[in-house]
Amino acid sequence: KAGVTQTPRYLIKTRGQQVTLSCSPISGHRSVSWYQQTPGQGLQFLFEYFSETQRNKGNFPGRFSGRQFSNSRSEMNVSTLELGDSALYLCASSAASGRLSGNTIYFGEGSWLTVV
Amino acid sequence: AQRVTQPEKLLSVFKGAPVELKCNYSYSGSPELFWYVQYSRQRLQLLLRHISRESIKGFTADLNKGETSFHLKKPFAQEEDSAMYYCALRQGAQKLVFGQGTRLTINP
Numbered sequence: 679k680a681g682v683t684q685t686p687r688y689l690i691k692t693r694g695q696q697v698t699l700s701c702s703p704i705s706g707h708r709s710v711s712w713y714q715q716t717p718g719q720g721l722q723f724l725f726e727y728f729s730e731t732q733r734n735k736g737n738f739p740g741r742f743s744g745r746q747f748s749n750s751r752s753e754m755n756v757s758t759l760e761l762g763d764s765a766l767y768l769c770a771s772s773a774a775s776g777r778l779s780g781n782t783i784y785f786g787e788g789s790w791l792t793v794v
Numbered sequence: 795a796q797r798v799t800q801p802e803k804l805l806s807v808f809k810g811a812p813v814e815l816k817c818n819y820s821y822s823g824s825p826e827l828f829w830y831v832q833y834s835r836q837r838l839q840l841l842l843r844h845i846s847r848e849s850i851k852g853f854t855a856d857l858n859k860g861e862t863s864f865h866l867k868k869p870f871a872q873e874e875d876s877a878m879y880y881c882a883l884r885q886g887a888q889k890l891v892f893g894q895g896t897r898l899t900i901n902p
Contacts (some may be wrong), residue, residue, distance in 0.1 A: 681837070711888035721838075721880065721892040766835050768838065770886060783888060785830075785838040 680705065682786035684769050691793045696757040699789045702773030703750050707784075710745060715766040715788070724767075725754055740743040759793045766790050798883050800893035807871050808901050815866040815896045817855075817881030820866045826884040827864040829855055830892075833877045841866075841879070853876070871900045 683702040693699050703710050711734075712724040727746035744754040744773040750771075756763055766788040774781040799818045819825055829841040842850045844857040844864060855866045864881060866879055878897050882890040 693821070709888050713890075721890075722896045723885075723889050723891070726888040729876075734889050736889075770888065778888065781887065782840055782843075783838065783890065787837045 682769055682771050682784055684767075684786040684789050686789060687787065688790045688792075690794060691759050692794055693759055693761060695759050696755060697759060697791060698753055698755045699767055699769075699791070701752045701754075701769030701771075701786060703752070703769075704773075704784055707751050707771035707773050709772045709774065709781075710746055710750065711770045711783070712752070712754050713770065713785075714738075715768055716764075721768070724754065754770040756791075761793050764791060764793045796883060796885055796891055798881050798891050798893040800879075800881055800896050802896045803894065804897050804899070805902060806899045809873055810870050811877065813866075813868045813871045813898065813900075815881075815898065816878050817864045817866065817893055819862050819864065819881075819883050821862075821883055823861075825857070826882070827855075827857060828882045828890070829853070829864075829866050830880045830882055831877050832880070834891075838880070873900045873902060876900045 683698045684704045709728045711726040715721050725744050726734040730746045746752045769786045769787045770783045772781050772783045797820045827844045830838050831841045832838045853868045878895050880895045881893040885891050
């Protein structure tokens with residue numbers, strides 16, 4: 679079974695540009711979430727989707743947005759990029775929608791974004 | 795506020811020595827806690843969760859509600875245990891609150 683797949687793996691953008699990152703969850707998984715990982719702030723939750731609906735959102739500015747498609751794939755978008763947005767963006771998926779004990783969250787390898 | 799604290803950013807031990815990575819949490823309710831590990835150039839992966847009470851790769855972790863701790867332990871460290879370890883608290887279906895992580899280095 680393929681794991682969580684993220685594209686692109688690496689990208690460089692200029693301040694002010696926007697970027698879209700993609701995530702394909704594990705087959706059969708309907709819950710997808712996104713995290714930002716930086717050396718200074720560590721791993722921080724961005725948002726969570728289930729059945730195309732955003733269920734939870736972290737404490738990030740409105741420049742960060744996301745969506746989920748009917749096939750459970752997800753994208754996140756960051757507009758008007760700032761230098762501080764340079765980070766590893768991780769996508770995660772799980773099978774269930776609830777806070778169930780067996781609901782393991784699996785992570786992708788991430789997309790490395792550098793803003794110059 | 796719900797929070798996870800890993801007091802040690804770096805931990806270095808010799809091969810064969812015991813290892814303990816500390817994790818403290820604050821949470822109002824029944825916590826669900828995890829340890830994730832990130833080996834060099836690999837993805838973040840689940841190591842163990844408190845509800846399973848299992849031992850993975852020789853690691854165990856016991857939830858102590860009185861001390862609000864979930865420390866990760868291994869009696870005899872191996873070189874392949876060198877990695878970044880994150881303690882995490884589930885706050886929602888897919889929302890995990892992570893500690894800052896501890897980089898464990900096992901010296902030969």
